[in-house]
Amino acid sequence: MLKNRGRIFAVDDDELIVAMLARGLKSDGYEVNFQTTPQDIIANIIAWQPDIVFLDIDLAEEMSGLDVLAAIKKEDIDVEVIMLTADDSAESAIRAMKLGAVEYFTKPFNLDEIKIIVGNIIENIRLKAEIAYHRKNLCPYLGEGLIGESPPMVEILKKADKLVQARAETILITGESGSGKEILARYFHCRREEGESNGPFFAVNCTALPENLIEGELFGHMKGAFTDARSDKKGIFELAGSGTLLLDEIGDMRLDLQAKLLRVIEDRTIRRLGGSVDLPVEATVIVTTNKDLKVAAEQGGFRRDLFYRLHTFAIELPPLRERGHDILLLARYFLRYFSSKYLKKSIKCFSAGAEKTIMSYGWPGNVRELRNIIERCVVLEEMETITGEHLRLNLAGWTDSESSACSRIILPEEGLSLEELEKDLIRQALERTDANQTKAARLLGISYDTLRYQMKKFALL
Numbered sequence: 050m051l052k053n054r055g056r057i058f059a060v061d062d063d064e065l066i067v068a069m070l071a072r073g074l075k076s077d078g079y080e081v082n083f084q085t086t087p088q089d090i091i092a093n094i095i096a097w098q099p100d101i102v103f104l105d106i107d108l109a110e111e112m113s114g115l116d117v118l119a120a121i122k123k124e125d126i127d128v129e130v131i132m133l134t135a136d137d138s139a140e141s142a143i144r145a146m147k148l149g150a151v152e153y154f155t156k157p158f159n160l161d162e163i164k165i166i167v168g169n170i171i172e173n174i175r176l177k178a179e180i181a182y183h184r185k186n187l188c189p190y191l192g193e194g195l196i197g198e199s200p201p202m203v204e205i206l207k208k209a210d211k212l213v214q215a216r217a218e219t220i221l222i223t224g225e226s227g228s229g230k231e232i233l234a235r236y237f238h239c240r241r242e243e244g245e246s247n248g249p250f251f252a253v254n255c256t257a258l259p260e261n262l263i264e265g266e267l268f269g270h271m272k273g274a275f276t277d278a279r280s281d282k283k284g285i286f287e288l289a290g291s292g293t294l295l296l297d298e299i300g301d302m303r304l305d306l307q308a309k310l311l312r313v314i315e316d317r318t319i320r321r322l323g324g325s326v327d328l329p330v331e332a333t334v335i336v337t338t339n340k341d342l343k344v345a346a347e348q349g350g351f352r353r354d355l356f357y358r359l360h361t362f363a364i365e366l367p368p369l370r371e372r373g374h375d376i377l378l379l380a381r382y383f384l385r386y387f388s389s390k391y392l393k394k395s396i397k398c399f400s401a402g403a404e405k406t407i408m409s410y411g412w413p414g415n416v417r418e419l420r421n422i423i424e425r426c427v428v429l430e431e432m433e434t435i436t437g438e439h440l441r442l443n444l445a446g447w448t449d450s451e452s453s454a455c456s457r458i459i460l461p462e463e464g465l466s467l468e469e470l471e472k473d474l475i476r477q478a479l480e481r482t483d484a485n486q487t488k489a490a491r492l493l494g495i496s497y498d499t500l501r502y503q504m505k506k507f508a509l510l
Contacts, residue, residue: 055171058099059083060090060117061133062108066156070103073160074167087112091120099128100174101167104150106134106141115144122149129170133158195236196379199372205364209233212362213240219314221359222337224366225498227417230337231295233366237335238293248292248332251285256301264306265322274323286319289332299359300340300351311355339498341505368499369415379416380407383423384435396427402437410444413496472507475500479509 057079059067067083074081082097084090087109094102102121104114118130132145137155145153152166195206212220220237222230231252238250258266265274269284285294296302302310313319314334318327336359343360345351369376380399388396399407412418425443426435474493482488490500504510 054078055080055101055167055174056097056099057081057101057103057167058094058097058128059103060087060108060114061085061103061105063105066105066133069160070163073164077164077168079167087117090117091124091126094121094126094128095124101129101131101170103131103133106132106136106145115148118145118148118150129174131163131166131170195233196382197372197375198378199375201367202372202375205233205366208364209237210240212364213237216333217362218317218333219359219362220333220335221342221363222335222366223342223363224337224339225368225415225502226339227415228339228366228368229416230339230366231297232416233364234293234295234335234337237333248290249288250293250295251289251332252295252297253285254297256298260303263303264309267306268309268319268321269324270322271324274321278323281321284319284321286313286330286332287328291331292333294332294334296334296336298338299336300338300342300345304352307352307355311352311358314355314358341501368502369412369419376407376412376419377404379419380404380423383420384427387424387427391427395433396430396435397433398435400434400436403435403440406437406440406444411494413499468507471503472509475503475507475509 054077057070057074059070059081060083061067061070062085064085067085071081071083082099084093090112104117106114108114108117114132114134118132121128121130129151130149131152131154132142132150133154133156134141135156142153151170154163195202195209197203197206220234222233224230234252235250253267255263265278265282265284267284267286269282269287270278272278272280296310299310313330316327317330319330320327340351342351342356346353346356369379384396384399407419414421422440422443426439429443430439475489478489478492479486482492486500486504487497490497493500495503501510
């Protein structure tokens with residue numbers, strides 16, 4: 050039995066025509082339905098949901114095929130339309146194409162030719178569906194937009210959209226490990242590709258590739274460029290085409306490669322190892338790091354000229370603990386996502402205690418830690434509601450002292466400045482430890498990098 054290749058709906062007042070189409074397309078594995086009058090045609094198309102509709106232009110006096118085509122487009126029905134007619138004049142073909150028909154055949158037509166065209170159209174439909182599927186999975190947190198309603202995230206999204214509209218060619222994203230830098234990079238890619246030709250997304254971890262291979266992987270090489278170069282090879286810059294290339298952990302790249310990267314960014318060209326021809330770079334280049342590149346540049350660990358070039362369009366992602374109610378929004382999103390992924394689970398919500406725990410915990414691992422904890426709870430929890438106790442058992446950094454300390458903080462009726470409170474606590478910790486940042490970070494229950502980030506934020510360095 051032939052596998053169903055697609056659904057075809059034929060509408061023609063000539064029963065011989067529809068019978069021939071039905072017989073020929075069914076033999077190729079298509080499911081075919083047809084009618085010979087325009088009666089209830091739009092309702093029938095919507096109900097049957099075909100991939101392709103064949104329409105006779107001269108269908109009936111009361112409703113021509115062009116009228117049906119116009120109605121299909123007005124209803125925004127997701128279907129491709131092929132027009133059929135005995136009129137071989139160019140005028141009717143032009144009218145049909147302007148209304149949105151994908152193809153046009155004059156009678157008598159060649160059935161083999163129609164099969165080829167139908168096959169091509171079905172393949173394009175499948176490819177579009179596959180691209181949509183992969184794009185959805187490429188940007189798993191974009192189904193509801195990049196999640197965030199806190200003031201910092203609102204400003205970041207505004208800036209990101211401006212960079213998308215300006216078609217910025219190089220973007221720097223900084224932030225703590227796990228704060229969502231790659232997700233933001235994928236957001237740029239998905240937004241930039243809307244309505245444009247599809248380009249791939251390549252992510253390269255600059256610390257994961259061996260130092261002796263990274264140059265060849267990025268720029269490619271010619272046959273004979275080095276001992277093992279037995280053939281020409283395209284680099285990732287070439288393979289990315291008009292898509293997006295993410296260079297993760299750029300702060301760990303060798304200084305000599307930084308110089309070559311600067312040339313690529315400024316000239317928008319690359320040259321393969323052993324090559325003599327400059328090749329154009331079309332991809333958007335996004336670089337990310339959890340390091341302070343300005344400090345690294347001042348200390349000689351990063352090229353100043355590259356830092357200033359990258360900093361032209363820079364976005365700094367805040368750590369999760371500074372995003373307020375976004376923490377709960379993300380937690381609820383992950384709960385829905387993983388409850389759907391693990392189909393046998395029916396966990397519906399967090400308890401009030403669980404939400405209190407989520408908001409009071411420091412999340413040193415940022416969004417990545419939150420995602421992993423929620424996934425673990427969904428898999429291990431048997432009840433419909435995730436409790437605070439269950440969350441605390443899965444939080445490696447949770448302590449009873451942290452819980453009791455959080456419970457002793459009472460918000461004054463007149464309110465307070467959270468930033469001033471954080472700044473004051475950091476200042477006290479530094480004073481108590483004689484400015485020993487490692488001890489101060491331990492005293493505050495945060496990482497050294499987090500403390501450095503906060504000190505920089507509050508101008509305490």
